[in-house]
Amino acid sequence: MNILVLNGPNMNMLGIRQPEIYGRETYEDLKTMIQAEADKLGVTVSFFQSNHEGALVDAIQQAYFDHVDGIIINPGAYTHTSVALLDAVKSVGIPTVEVHVSDPDSREEFRHVSYIRAACTATIKGRGLPGYLDALRLLCGADA
Numbered sequence: 001m002n003i004l005v006l007n008g009p010n011m012n013m014l015g016i017r018q019p020e021i022y023g024r025e026t027y028e029d030l031k032t033m034i035q036a037e038a039d040k041l042g043v044t045v046s047f048f049q050s051n052h053e054g055a056l057v058d059a060i061q062q063a064y065f066d067h068v069d070g071i072i073i074n075p076g077a078y079t080h081t082s083v084a085l086l087d088a089v090k091s092v093g094i095p096t097v098e099v100h101v102s103d104p105d106s107r108e109e110f111r112h113v114s115y116i117r118a119a120c121t122a123t124i125k126g127r128g129l130p131g132y133l134d135a136l137r138l139l140c141g142a143d144a
């Protein structure tokens with residue numbers, strides 16, 4: 001099984017950006033944590049982070065041609081704005097789990113809308129970085 005982990009804008013700033021919300025662990029720590037869980041589950045994971053909407057659309061489309069089995073996506077702020085990412089996930093038909101480190105629904109009103117949610121099989125939010133591990137287990141059919 002092949003899982004792609006996509007992170008949107010500012011997720012490369014984990015550990016630096018608003019640690020009171022996103023914690024002190026870095027993007028590299030996140031990748032290490034996911035890789036360790038993937039090794040346990042016996043699945044292959046690849047990672048992509050971009051601050052650019054189109055690059056994320058390209059990565060989702062490429063996942064189709066690479067026969068990726070599942071996508072974990074934290075679109076960052078594009079969650080609340082991007083019809084393009086919604087359309088991309090719908091286009092490829094790959095099971096996709098939306099992850100948020102914080103709980104956007106308990107933050108500012110403008111974070112309450114998620115465009116991508118309609119294309120996702122599940123949303124995991126407010127669980128910190130371990131939320132990504134829950135998403136991985138969910139996609140692999142292991143208990144989340």
Ligand SMILES: O=C1C[C@@](O)(C(=O)O)C[C@@H](O)[C@@H]1O
Nearest residue numbers: 074076077100101102104111
């Ligand atoms: O960049 C982010 C991170 C986020 O997706 C999260 O992981 O909690 C929540 C979004 O509202 C925000 O724009």
